[in-house]
Amino acid sequence: MTDSREAVLRLADFLPYQLSIASNAVSNSIAEVYRARFGLKIPEWRVMAVLGDRGALTQRELTEATVMDKVAVNRACKALEARGLLAREPNARDGRSHHLVLTDAGAAIYGRIMPLALEMEQRLFATLAPDERATFSRLLAAVLAEAAKHDPAAG
Incomplete structure (x- = not known):
């Protein structure tokens, strides 16, 4: 345990x-x-x-x-x-x-x-530099897209 x-x-x-x-x-x-x-x-x-x-x-x-x-x-x-x-x-x-x-x-x-x-x-988001914000946004979009593929409610 x-x-x-x-x-x-x-x-x-x-x-x-x-x-x-x-x-x-x-x-x-x-x-x-x-x-x-x-x-x-x-x-x-x-x-x-x-x-x-x-x-x-x-x-x-x-x-x-x-x-x-x-x-x-x-x-x-x-x-x-x-x-x-x-x-x-x-x-x-x-x-x-x-x-x-x-x-x-x-x-x-x-x-x-x-x-x-x-x-x-x-x-x-002032703590993030502009390039970090852009990267963060792209990463969130990628995670959201991947999560949508595995959403049982979407199937």
């Missing part, structure tokens, strides 16, 4: 764990700004960010784009819709689904948050 202390020491060196901890720390620091200024939770902001970036999407497309559980996406969409920040429009290609879009009010908040998000990104 493995010594539990040895397992904890190995956990700290486990790259997926490090990535998760770093991701949570970054998300939480940014999320506090969204929550305090705009009353948005992390899933709600992710939905708004993807819709603001990509335009109208079905809930299924939004779930794939945010890499969030469909229940979390559904709750976020309902909360945003209740606040008048998101609307459902008929999907002409599939009568069973809707396209989700930011309303004018949602687009206005998205427009106010994006400069804050970019400012926070600058502060959080």
